[in-house]
Amino acid sequence: xxxxxxxxxxxxxxxxxxxxxxxxxxxxxxxxxxxxxxxxxxxxxxxxxxxxxxxxxxxxxxxxxxxxxxxxxxxxxxxxxxxxxxxxxxx
Numbered sequence: 001x002x003x004x005x006x007x008x009x010x011x012x013x014x015x016x017x018x019x020x021x022x023x024x025x026x027x028x029x030x031x032x033x034x035x036x037x038x039x040x041x042x043x044x045x046x047x048x049x050x051x052x053x054x055x056x057x058x059x060x061x062x063x064x065x066x067x068x069x070x071x072x073x074x075x076x077x078x079x080x081x082x083x084x085x086x087x088x089x090x091x
Contacts, residue, residue: 053067
């Protein structure tokens with residue numbers, strides 16, 4: 001199983017999050033590093049994948065809102081892909 005753990009407070013911008021996901025989940029080189037592209041690669045994967053998103057200690061409202069949108073995208077992708085699991089900690 002591939003596991004990506006996003007601790008929101010560790011990332012300064014959305015580009016860093018997409019770079020991290022692309023690397024840890026071994027996305028293809030054509031990955032567009034945006035939410036639409038994230039949905040596409042997550043619905044296409046047939047490898048067991050778990051994504052954990054942790055909001056703890058996040059202060060940047062813009063990043064919180066972006067993670068909220070990312071959670072929705074991953075939730076939508078997981079609805080159609082039984083190999084994808086999302087765990088969210090909003091502490």
